[in-house]
Amino acid sequence: MKPSVRIVVVGDPKVGKSSLIKTLISESFEDEVQPVLPTVVIPPEVTPERVHVSIVDTSSSPEERHKLEEEIRKADVLVLVYDVSKRETLDRASSYWLPTLRRLGVSVPVVLVGNKIDVRGIGADHSLEHLIKPIMDEFREVDVCIECSAKQVFNIAELFYYAQKAVIHPTAPLYDVNEHT
Numbered sequence: 621m622k623p624s625v626r627i628v629v630v631g632d633p634k635v636g637k638s639s640l641i642k643t644l645i646s647e648s649f650e651d652e653v654q655p656v657l658p659t660v661v662i663p664p665e666v667t668p669e670r671v672h673v674s675i676v677d678t679s680s681s682p683e684e685r686h687k688l689e690e691e692i693r694k695a696d697v698l699v700l701v702y703d704v705s706k707r708e709t710l711d712r713a714s715s716y717w718l719p720t721l722r723r724l725g726v727s728v729p730v731v732l733v734g735n736k737i738d739v740r741g742i743g744a745d746h747s748l749e750h751l752i753k754p755i756m757d758e759f760r761e762v763d764v765c766i767e768c769s770a771k772q773v774f775n776i777a778e779l780f781y782y783a784q785k786a787v788i789h790p791t792a793p794l795y796d797v798n799e800h801t
């Protein structure tokens with residue numbers, strides 16, 4: 621079993637990356653969160669799989685691109701966040717983020733996370749749902765998709781649990797970068 625899991629959270633600006641991490645550790649939502657949180661280290665006694673977990677926040681600003689790529693390369697699993705109320709952020713997951721991970725030669729599982737379902741309303745028309753399956757079919761490294769709300773503290777612990785589980789109990793063979801070069 622892997623002794624530690626490094627989770628790196630990526631995605632477009634303002635989708636709620638920092639808020640998801642902050643909400644996980646404080647179990648409450650704050651409107652104002654610093655742009656990039658320091659790495660959160662969780663000891664094995666309190667993680668579901670009893671492993672050390674590090675959660676790394678990233679910046680989407682162009683000046684931080686080098687740092688972002690460095691963090692992506694060190695990840696055991698990526699949490700790729702989009703905003704369910706902004707269709708373009710999901711489009712960018714498949715047109716930019718997932719191809720970028722492949723370009724960087726990263727072959728780790730990805731958890732695709734739709735945040736801010738409080739804006740759309742839980743139980744309302746799942747207008748982006750039909751767009752997810754083609755993404756999962758094309759990018760087999762997407763292990764699981766989950767919707768959540770940092771604001772309503774809904775599905776937050778679950779999404780970080782799925783990220784740990786994707787590393788510790790992988791379900792499917794991952795995309796092999798070497799097969800496609």
Ligand code: GTP
Nearest residue numbers: 633634635636637638639651655680736769770771
């Ligand atoms: P950058 O660091 O700029 O890339 O942003 P980020 O992805 O870290 O997003 P951040 O956590 O700073 O959140 C952006 C805005 O969305 C803030 O105003 C948050 O309060 C808000 N926000 C985050 N999560 C939610 C959510 O679940 N629901 C709603 N309604 N707003 C949210």
